[in-house]
Amino acid sequence: MNVRSLLAATAALLLTGFFAAAQRPAARPVAKNYEFKTLKELPITSVKDQNRSGTCWCFSALSFLESEVIKAKNIADTTKYPDFSEMFIVRNAYHDRAIKYVRLNGHLGFSAGSGFGDVLEVIRAYGLEPQSAFSGMNYGTELPVQGELDAALKGYVDGIVKNPNKTLTPNWIKGFDGIMDAYLGEIPATFSDNGVSYTPETYRDAMGINPDDYVNISSFTHHPFYTQFVIEVEDNWRWSTAWNLPLDEMMQVIYNALDNGYTVAWGGDVSEPGFTREGIGVLMKAKTSATSGSDKEHWVGPSGGPAAKPDAKIPEEDTVTQESRQLGYDNKQTTDDHGMHIYGLAEDQNGTKYFLVKNSWGDAGKYKGIWYMSDTFMRAKTLNIVVNKKALPKDIKKKLGIK
Numbered sequence: 034m035n036v037r038s039l040l041a042a043t044a045a046l047l048l049t050g051f052f053a054a055a056q057r058p059a060a061r062p063v064a065k066n067y068e069f070k071t072l073k074e075l076p077i078t079s080v081k082d083q084n085r086s087g088t089c090w091c092f093s094a095l096s097f098l099e100s101e102v103i104k105a106k107n108i109a110d111t112t113k114y115p116d117f118s119e120m121f122i123v124r125n126a127y128h129d130r131a132i133k134y135v136r137l138n139g140h141l142g143f144s145a146g147s148g149f150g151d152v153l154e155v156i157r158a159y160g161l162e163p164q165s166a167f168s169g170m171n172y173g174t175e176l177p178v179q180g181e182l183d184a185a186l187k188g189y190v191d192g193i194v195k196n197p198n199k200t201l202t203p204n205w206i207k208g209f210d211g212i213m214d215a216y217l218g219e220i221p222a223t224f225s226d227n228g229v230s231y232t233p234e235t236y237r238d239a240m241g242i243n244p245d246d247y248v249n250i251s252s253f254t255h256h257p258f259y260t261q262f263v264i265e266v267e268d269n270w271r272w273s274t275a276w277n278l279p280l281d282e283m284m285q286v287i288y289n290a291l292d293n294g295y296t297v298a299w300g301g302d303v304s305e306p307g308f309t310r311e312g313i314g315v316l317m318k319a320k321t322s323a324t325s326g327s328d329k330e331h332w333v334g335p336s337g338g339p340a341a342k343p344d345a346k347i348p349e350e351d352t353v354t355q356e357s358r359q360l361g362y363d364n365k366q367t368t369d370d371h372g373m374h375i376y377g378l379a380e381d382q383n384g385t386k387y388f389l390v391k392n393s394w395g396d397a398g399k400y401k402g403i404w405y406m407s408d409t410f411m412r413a414k415t416l417n418i419v420v421n422k423k424a425l426p427k428d429i430k431k432k433l434g435i436k
Contacts, residue, residue: 067313067347067381069405074377074389075296076103078114080402082395084176085327087145087183090268090300091119091126092393093372094152094419097298100376101421102240104294115240120169120177121162121233124217125155130270131190131209135201139194142267145183149298149372149419150273153244160233161240166224169217182216248425248435249275251417252283254359259432264417266369275417276433280355284412287375287388290424297375298419299390302367305414307348309333312398314390314406316350316413328371328394347381353412361413369416379405 078099083092095117102108102115126147134141172182189212193205223232231239256262261274278286290297307317310333351357361367377389387405396402422435430436 067405069379069381069387071389072378072380073291075291075294076100076108076114077296077374077376077391078103078116080391080396081119081393082176083119083328083393084178084395086123086177086179087328088119088123088147088177088179089328089372089393090147090149091122091152091372093300093374093391094149094298095119095122096374096391096393097296097419098152098156098240098242100296100374101242105241116164118162118164118167118169120217121159121167121220122152122155124169124213124220125159126151127186127213128206128210129155129158131186132206133270134190135193135205139191142270143187143190144268145179146268146369148264148266148269148271148273148369149300149417150249150269151271153247153419154271154273156237156242157244160235161237161242162220162224162233163226163236165226167218167220171218172216179216182212185212185216246421246423247419248422248433249273249417249419250278250283250286251275252278252280252355252358252415253362254355255363264369266416268369278429280353280358280412282429283415283418284408285426286420286424286429287411287418288378289426290420291375291378293424295421295424297424298372299375299411299415300369300372300418301411301416302361302369302414303333303371304368305410307350307410308404308406310398312400312404314404314410314414315348316353316407316410317348347383347385350407350409351413353409358413362416367414367416373404375406375418 078096081092081096083089099115099117108114123145130141130143130147134143170177172178186209189209193201193209220233223230224236225231226236229239251262251264256277258277258279261276263269263272264275287297303314305314305317307313307315358367373393374391375388376391379387379389381387386408388408388411390404390406392398392402392404394402398404422430425433425435
């Protein structure tokens with residue numbers, strides 16, 4: 034390497050270090066004096082860890098559906114709670130996405146990220162499997178580490194889109210599935226659960242899960258209220274639709290669901306400085322950038338970051354209106370960062386309401402994988418929710434024409 038090349042390489046390394054540092058969030062204010070009183074807590078399965086994979090949409094949706102089964106079957110014994118396979122969903126979703134990506138000549142988002150509608154459509158088309166039948170951990174790690182897999186799949190479909198033979202053969206799909214077989218393992222056509230033999234379709238039916246039982250809801254003013262629209266985010270690659278409700282009515286759906294024993298799948302923005310690694314989600318004015326690494330570190334920074342001051346106080350939150358919420362979406366301050374699972378209500382010592390939210394970052398945070406997200410944060414940063422249609426208030430169900 035000559036001197037000029039060495040200087041160029043050194044400069045590149047310095048710039049890489051600069052941009053990595055610029056993306057690392059500053060220490061986020063964490064109040065140490067929160068005192069929460071639980072008002073409502075519905076049954077959930079154990080907290081899982083998506084680790085280094087962009088599959089929160091799947092972990093949160095399946096957690097939601099596990100709670101649906103617990104409620105429908107009135108399961109009291111926690112040892113008999115269902116544990117659905119996330120990677121069964123991820124693998125089948127990637128298969129469908131690759132086909133659509135190639136059909137659209139690459140003009141479609143292709144990554145690990147997706148949405149709740151994807152989970153429901155996979156279950157509709159392919160069924161469901163328990164974790165015991167298909168873990169998807171076939172590449173030598175205990176938890177998902179999917180950067181290499183994601184890169185391999187993206188490189189493969191981009192090569193197919195170039196279509197060097199000018200005519201595609203059906204073998205490209207087999208090749209794509211072969212990559213997933215190598216990393217995730219082959220999906221079993223039949224399996225046993227508690228001594229009963231199933232196929233993915235019969236297991237789905239035995240669990241009583243019908244995708245038609247669920248409604249997707251959002252709240253934005255760039256589409257008419259009480260109509261369905263496609264949420265315009267890249268991860269919504271299936272172009273799933275959501276019912277558009279006024280903000281107060283969307284919030285009414287969440288409260289009504291919890292009050293009637295139904296949990297809620299939540300998708301929204303967690304890049305706010307008030308969403309902390311300590312398990313708190315409040316709406317503050319400052320905004321930070323994201324970092325690389327695990328999904329948890331991507332949004333809230335490494336656990337080794339500076340600690341909050343011991344006397345940190347509960348911050349005052351912004352006021353949220355339908356207009357401010359829309360502005361956040363339009364100017365890209367509210368994006369589809371993360372999926373989680375709402376399962377309860379709490380309040381702090383000031384009487385402020387918070388939602389109990391199950392995350393998929395293992396036992397991270399002060400509350401071991403659970404986040405307390407304020408009503409204000411929820412109003413501002415919710416992209417969409419999914420609920421059982423039985424959880425809809427009667428007046429809202431009538432407005433939407435849902436039976």
